[in-house]
Amino acid sequence: MTKLIIAVFDGLQPAQVSPELAPNIYGVAERGVFFENHHPVFPSVTRINAASMVTGVTPGLHGLAGNSFVARDYDATRVISALNAEMASIAKTGLRVLNATTLQEILNPYDMNYVALGVGTSGNAYAHNPLAETHGGATIHPEFTIPSTIQDHIENTFGEWPAETLPNLPRYEHAMNIFLEYVLGDISPEIALIWSSEPDKSQHMYGVGAEESNHALRESDEQFGRLVQFIKSHSLEDEINLMIVSDHGYSTxxxxxxxxxxxxxxxxxxxxxxxxxxxxxxxxxxxxxxxxxxxxxxxxxxxxxxxxxxxxxxxxxxxxxxxxxxxxxxxxxxxxxxxxxxxxxxxxxxDSNDNGFPGYVFSTGGLRGQGQHGSMSRYEMNNTLICSGPAFRTGERFLSPSGNIDIMPTALDLLGIPVPANVSGRILKEAYRGYNEPVIAxxxxxxxxxxxxxxxxxxxxxxxxxxxxxxxxxxxxxxxxxxxxxx
Incomplete structure (x- = not known):
């Protein structure tokens, strides 16, 4: 039975968690715990943060250095993009895509599973469970699945994936259909993750706080509301813990x-x-x-x-x-x-942009006024983490430092599984009900x-x-x- 659900909103800043922009996310935050001093790993880009979420370690240890990088042990002569095809090619040589133990590898001996469903980049999805063929669990993406054997079943049951659009809302709605009925309903893994590519996709094009970006966030939040309602209608509020996470913050x-x-x-x-x-x-x-x-x-x-x-x-x-x-x-x-x-x-x-969001940065691409991330800007190095459910306190906000490296160790602890000693992150015990020890930062x-x-x-x-x-x-x-x- 599912014990933990992780809902990721790509590029969601803490300041965007409001009744106006994201009422369902905001409602969960009000009922749970909001980590106001949460951090991505650097570089503040998506795919390496996905890898850190499932390994609990920093990029130097898991080996995925960026959205684009050089894997010298694979091909020292060219820059590659961390997408499904390239990462699968690395795996075919016998090299590990991630040099650190993943969440599913740890769950496997306990007969537990992790299933991740995402509509972001294929590389992001791949990083969540690259060894699902041999260690269990699954990764589901519009372009592929691991294991590959479940792809036909998903498409036969739910139909073909909608085309990628801007905003990418049709795909997220389709993903939520699959998540609620198939992932939670049929598979019921101990840990399940769903990843929205918004508001990131719209913010890259239109900028942070633009009406188009705000619309994408509101619509994504509406789909997330279906998940909140699913938990409520199935009387699972006392059974399932929920984490809402973003991979990074944002700048202009x-x-x-x-x-x-x-x-x-x-x-x-x-x-x-x-x-x-x-x-x-x-x-x-x-x-x-x-x-x-x-x-x-x-x-x-x-x-x-x-x-x-x-x-x-x-x-x-x-x-x-x-x-x-x-x-x-x-x-x-x-x-x-x-x-x-x-x-x-x-x-x-x-400096603030025309929509009132602070943070400007130089970038390797894009146009002035569009959104970007990847730097050490404080506005990109502060992202979102909200925790709610039977394990967590209610209605509290924490300023203790936390990060995406803490997702995996906290998830394992919630399942009662020992956390490997070599992880970079920590268990976020200060958010637990009944835990009263001070956090020394x-x-x-x-x-x-x-x-x-x-x-x-x-x-x-x-x-x-x-x-x-x-x-x-x-x-x-x-x-x-x-x-x-x-x-």
Missing amino acids: IIDSVDLENELKGAGFTIGSGTGEILVAPNGGCALLYVGDSDSGASERIVEWIMSQSWCGTVLVSDRLGKIEGTLPLNLVGCDGPRSPDIIVSFKWTS SSETYVASRTFEVSGKESTYTQKVAISKVGSSVYLDEGNGCRDSDL
């Missing part, structure tokens, strides 16, 4: 940066040879892979990046050694066997600077990265940088 684009072309213009070579660069664009940040992790080339690349007006933070892998002015990738959980050599997070501001700010010449004048670049900690769990609050000449 200042301007786009074609980093690959700018690097070419600065005299660098794009490629995978020694000292050459592969650029993986990820919205508010970019992942850079330097051929053979050449330290000399990396030093030159870093100084050039720091001299640019769009530069926010610059973090490097330990494999490069110490580079003046940078901070280490392991500070934010991004270093590991599949990590890039350099990550640049673009500069952001707290701390915060730190890391600063690095470098002085160099720009157009014959001395300039100093300074970056700051702020993190919060609870025990061994680390949450990135924000990070930004600037040159003194920009002040």
